[in-house]
Structures are given as structure tokens and as C-alpha cells.
Amino acid sequence: MPRTIRFEWEGKVYEVGVERAGDRLTLIRGDKRYVVTLLPESSEPRVSPPSVSTQAPPVAVPQASAAQASVSPSAPTTPSAAAPAAAAAELNSSGALHAPMTGVIKEIKVGPGFNVEQGQVVMIMEAMKMDIDVPSPAAGVVAEVLVKVGETVSAQQKLMVIH
Numbered sequence: 001m002p003r004t005i006r007f008e009w010e011g012k013v014y015e016v017g018v019e020r021a022g023d024r025l026t027l028i029r030g031d032k033r034y035v036v037t038l039l040p041e042s043s044e045p046r047v048s049p050p051s052v053s054t055q056a057p058p059v060a061v062p063q064a065s066a067a068q069a070s071v072s073p074s075a076p077t078t079p080s081a082a083a084p085a086a087a088a089a090e091l092n093s094s095g096a097l098h099a100p101m102t103g104v105i106k107e108i109k110v111g112p113g114f115n116v117e118q119g120q121v122v123m124i125m126e127a128m129k130m131d132i133d134v135p136s137p138a139a140g141v142v143a144e145v146l147v148k149v150g151e152t153v154s155a156q157q158k159l160m161v162i163h
Contacts, residue, residue: 002028097160099153103127108149114142136162
């Protein structure tokens, strides 16, 4: 059962439902759902660009100054399966991150210029009716994102470039 919160943003008052599961918040406003990942205090704030066009304004989270958040629109949340070790994403010497398997890009969590850490989930794919986290195999800066949300990708297709 979501808890309802009210807040003011840019002079307007908004009301949203909030559900928490670990470090993830689901914000509900009308028929839109936003997944928010709370970051450690030492992390720089990151806001992912919306992957789909929405009529609703971006959702601010109370306590954002205490726990920075990464926000991106999403369908209702489902448990995410880590990619099997045999199908882990790879970063080759040119900095290209390749798809671990054939699937559909469901969410892109970082964009060009974003700093990423080794193991940080940079994308979520859907394959075999499961959400597959695509982690960054190395720390670096995202130079280019080569796919879009909703795009079907092949195994080993280049997804992004990280330097």
C-alpha cells in the first residue's frame, strides 16, 4: 500500500504515492510510475533522462538532499534478475559494452558524460520474460549510448561506449 506524500515544486503542489523496497522507491502519480534508486551520501546526484515522453512533470522526492536519487519512468516494477555469469556484459579494449544476450532494452540508467562504477547497473534488458541487469564491467565515463528504450538487440551487439 503506497504512502501518499505532498510536496511543492516550482510553485506547484503535487501529490504522489510512494512505495519503498530496499534502496528503490516507486513513485505513483496518476497512471505513471517512476522508479527512484537512492544513492549513498557520497555519490554525485544523477538524473536519467526520461526514456518516454510524459505529460507529467518530473517527480521530486522529499529528503532528496539527504539521499540523492536517480529517476527514470518505468512500468510497474518487477523483480530484476542479475545476468548469469556466462552471459555477463563485456567491455572490450575499445570501450564498447556489448549485450549479454538477445533481448529488448527496457531502461537506460545513464547517458553520455555519466561516471559509472564497476558493477553499476547501466541498463535493464528484458529477455526470456525476465528483467536482466546490464552492469558496467569497469569504471569510467559513458561516451556514447548506441541503443534506445524499446529497441531489440542481438547478443554481443554494441550498447554503449565507456572510457
